[in-house]
Amino acid sequence: MTSLTLTIDERADSTVIRVCGEVDATNHARLAAALNEARRLGAPIVMDLSAMTFLDSSGLxxxxxxxxxxxxxxxxxxLAALHPRPHRLxxxxxxxPHLRTCTTVGQALAEISAHRPKPLTTPSPAPPR
Incomplete structure (x- = not known):
């Protein structure tokens, strides 16, 4: 079995999943479970793939x-900070062209924040006459 470490960081407005190691046929189910857990939280998801050194077809x-x-x-x-090998795949x-990729996790978080609906504001009451 190849080495894979997954870390889920629940933030106020997003969930970041850090993937370290290789994703292949022996462990792809763990990645699927982490993604399902993150989706259940209902917040935008950023996958930090800077330390994911290998991705096979099952991981893809x-x-x-x-x-x-x-x-x-x-x-x-x-998908943020793709390691060169999975990026090449x-x-x-x-x-x-079909996936939303970002150079850094920070850039991904900023994009998500920019696309978040703004809270409705109530108009200020008119000043008395």
Whole structure:
């Protein structure tokens, strides 16, 4: 079994999943479970992939399913800081134009924040005459 560490960071307005190691047929179910847990929280999701050094077709399937399910649920999902090897796989597969990727986790969080609906404001009462 290959090494995979997943960390879920629940924030006030998003969930960040940090993926460290290799995602393959022996452990992709763990990644799917982490993504499902994050989706249940109902907040936008950022996947920090800076330390994900390998991604095979089973892991790719997990990412694509999560992306589609999040879109169906109306949630934002960003892939951030892609390691060069998984980035190359997404590029070869022709998927990069279809996924929301960001150079850094900070950029992904900023994008999500910018697309968040602004709270409604009530108009100030008119001054007395």
């Amino acid at each position: 399937n997990v990412l694509l399913r999560a992306y589609n399910q999040s879109a169906h649920d109306g949630l934002h999902l960003r 997404l590029e070869i597969a022709g998927l990069l």
